[in-house]
Amino acid sequence: MATISRSDRWAGLLLRGSQLRYAAAYLLITSGVLLFLNIYAPITIRNLTYSAQAKAIEDKAKLIVSAFSNYERLDKEIAAASVQSVNGLRATRVLIVDASSHCLYDSVGVGGTEGKLILFPEVTEALRGNDVIHIHYDVNQILSKAGMPIVSYNRIIGAVYLLEQNQDQAALISSLQRNILWISIGLEFLVIIFSILFSALFSRRMSKLFLSVRKMHDGDYSVRLPQRGHDEVARLGLAFNELAKRLNQSEEVRKQFVSNASHELKTPLASIKLLADSILQNDMDAVTTREFVSDIGNEADRLTRLSAKLLELTRLDTQPVEKHEFVHILPVADRVLRMLTPLARKQNIQLKLDCPAECAIEGTADDLYQILFNLVENGIKYNQAGGWVLLQVQQNEDTVQIGVEDTGMGIPDHEKPHIFERFYRVDKARSRKAGGAGLGLSIVHDMVLRNNGIISVEDGKIGGTRFNLSFSAIPGKGKNV
Numbered sequence: 001m002a003t004i005s006r007s008d009r010w011a012g013l014l015l016r017g018s019q020l021r022y023a024a025a026y027l028l029i030t031s032g033v034l035l036f037l038n039i040y041a042p043i044t045i046r047n048l049t050y051s052a053q054a055k056a057i058e059d060k061a062k063l064i065v066s067a068f069s070n071y072e073r074l075d076k077e078i079a080a081a082s083v084q085s086v087n088g089l090r091a092t093r094v095l096i097v098d099a100s101s102h103c104l105y106d107s108v109g110v111g112g113t114e115g116k117l118i119l120f121p122e123v124t125e126a127l128r129g130n131d132v133i134h135i136h137y138d139v140n141q142i143l144s145k146a147g148m149p150i151v152s153y154n155r156i157i158g159a160v161y162l163l164e165q166n167q168d169q170a171a172l173i174s175s176l177q178r179n180i181l182w183i184s185i186g187l188e189f190l191v192i193i194f195s196i197l198f199s200a201l202f203s204r205r206m207s208k209l210f211l212s213v214r215k216m217h218d219g220d221y222s223v224r225l226p227q228r229g230h231d232e233v234a235r236l237g238l239a240f241n242e243l244a245k246r247l248n249q250s251e252e253v254r255k256q257f258v259s260n261a262s263h264e265l266k267t268p269l270a271s272i273k274l275l276a277d278s279i280l281q282n283d284m285d286a287v288t289t290r291e292f293v294s295d296i297g298n299e300a301d302r303l304t305r306l307s308a309k310l311l312e313l314t315r316l317d318t319q320p321v322e323k324h325e326f327v328h329i330l331p332v333a334d335r336v337l338r339m340l341t342p343l344a345r346k347q348n349i350q351l352k353l354d355c356p357a358e359c360a361i362e363g364t365a366d367d368l369y370q371i372l373f374n375l376v377e378n379g380i381k382y383n384q385a386g387g388w389v390l391l392q393v394q395q396n397e398d399t400v401q402i403g404v405e406d407t408g409m410g411i412p413d414h415e416k417p418h419i420f421e422r423f424y425r426v427d428k429a430r431s432r433k434a435g436g437a438g439l440g441l442s443i444v445h446d447m448v449l450r451n452n453g454i455i456s457v458e459d460g461k462i463g464g465t466r467f468n469l470s471f472s473a474i475p476g477k478g479k480n481v
């Protein structure tokens, strides 16, 4: 049963942490945008309305001022007649004052304000000769005020004061402001809901991924994530599944390898134990004892060879590829044949070499030696007395071809695809007798790949087996001319 460990809880917290961070980031961004909208939009609309109002009241004030263009001085009658002569003038209040700021005409306070001193700032400013427009927002209305001097022959003879109250525009602005605010609150609410929803969804998927990684960490390589969607998390899941599949495969290979290796090690060890027990228990003569001890020696040799090969495979699996160098094949092939001549003589096998001196590959000399050694050794081991092993090298424009051919028993077609597998033996009895554990060819195969080569196997021309290797030739070097 799966238990929630401390690190799982940490991961949960982390995920929740990132979920919170995402949600907070969404909220912060949208709040910023909405705040900006709530401030900027009403200000812009208000400014536009104000400038439209200012233009309208300025035009009206100018119209009234122009009605006085024929007068050199002002009185109550002139003021009233001139204002009324302006057609279609719609204003909340119109005031006309003389040069000393006394009211001559008031559209709202008829009788009340006439003759009184008017001290509105717009009027005072207009009597100094300046046009003044003031617009401001007041509770639920826009107040527009204008003051403009009435000039006759470069002399200020009075001033016009105009007041306009616009409730419709003010109501429009405040309703717009209210609408924007409600829409913002609604949007913010939606953002909160969606960010919680999305981040919960995201963190659920991440939690699944994390739990799968934990399972894999605990050794369960069969775990797979369901494939949904094409986003980053789905791609991560796909990569995870690939990784789990690979790990599963290599775990299988590892288990197989360990079980094969233990089996291979067990057999000679059991023989050694049996032989040693027999020597101890039986009262045998010196000749038989010597024979048994020699058998123990042979089994120990087998163990040594086996552990050397296992070490070689481990080295191939774990150590990085050595730096490739320019390797001439002839000296390496010569050394291999020299080393194997005693074995070949013992089995009455002839070793033949056909290798032009110029042939060279880019690789590792030690690897090339091991490759050729294992192939030629197999050619001798699985041959028959009086046979031969040929090591043949050819080079053309792009490739160097190496062939190792023998006149032995050959390999049946259905066995050929498996012979590069670890611990695979065709003729088990004969291979064991020859001291093999089914590792030589898999070492060859791994080394050929490490040196960017290709290896294949076919029947020899006159029976037996032929291994073909192909490596890239070094351009301009070692060409047969």
Ligand code: ADP
Pocket: 378, 379, 382, 406, 408, 409, 410, 411, 419, 424, 425, 426, 427, 428, 431, 432, 435, 436, 437, 438, 439, 440, 441, 442, 465
């Ligand atoms: P081993 O150490 O047993 O020789 P290898 O990996 O070198 O293991 O070879 C795998 C098997 O392939 C051998 O057991 C043998 O049966 C077969 N084999 C390899 N080379 C030859 C060959 N030249 N002729 C016939 N059979 C061969």
